Amino acid sequence: MIEESTLAQIKQKLRAYNLKATQQRLVIYKALQATEGHPTAEQLYEMVSKDNPSLSLGTLYKTLEAFVAVQLIKKVACEDGAMRFDANLSTHNHIFCTNTQEIIDFEDKELHTLITAFLKRKNIDNFEMTDFQLQINGQKVNPKKKVQIT
Amino acid sequence: MIEESTLAQIKQKLRAYNLKATQQRLVIYKALQATEGHPTAEQLYEMVSKDNPSLSLGTLYKTLEAFVAVQLIKKVACEDGAMRFDANLSTHNHIFCTNTQEIIDFEDKELHTLITAFLKRKNIDNFEMTDFQLQINGQKVNPKKKVQIT
DNA sequence: TTACTAACTAAGAATTATTCTTAAATAGCA
């Protein structure tokens, strides 16, 4: 979906944000970027732990927080109580299955244009909008199959 | 904004969902309904505790959970880690201030119609949508003043 | 190169938000 960055590109990004390009950060960013879904910190920890058994959960949380702060990744609040993380920075929305707790990306330029245009017309006083996020709730019919937008 | 229910009406609703109309439940529902904002469980606890010092936090959580289950109220996941609760069942969206962590209701029939119509056109395969929720992020210019939609 | 140092990490303790357990209380019904 998204083209993944090379190691050099990631290092460059980190430097641009005044973040040292540590092994841990590179590993975490690459793992998140390689993930199709929207993993919790714990899930991401499982993924990176295999090849990096000494990487600690505290570092993972701290790293994710740092990435969110500089907007290298996004944080998605989820009704099940755990935060999810998303390396997909393109403007996109989310489909949420209330059964499986899956978050599925829903990229649609037209929808985005539609909402943007609408909000531009409205006057929201005393508020500076930075972005918006549409969450479509429901449930997968067959939980084993993928959700397809056509 | 929303017309608040009378005690009798609330009791009736609870009975309709096979929930006993206990003092605690009535107090909690009335408190949430009377609230302009979208309080956390803890905030709601502060509110009801004043007049009901024996009502426990565990009961509050359990009650809110029961209300959400029967769809008497809604739960709103928030980036700060705590869930917020909303007695406003009308289809409406939320403006979120990333500074003050406030959630402000944004009711707009036109917007809702717009998005509904769009989604109806799209085919989301293997998924049954129940509802959707737009969150507009940004920050209040003057944190002490209200956000006004004009 | 090597040395320096501010930034970072590992480990585990602490905190916060929420859920669970259990004995006592009570709403609704007979």
Add this chain to the structure above:
DNA sequence: TGCTATTTAAGAATAATTCTTAGTTAGTAA
């Protein structure tokens, strides 16, 4: 008015996240 399934209070337990601190390292500069 009594019965009983449901609910509550209190506190323990758990889950998610943050904090603390001593040791490590990336980047810089001699």
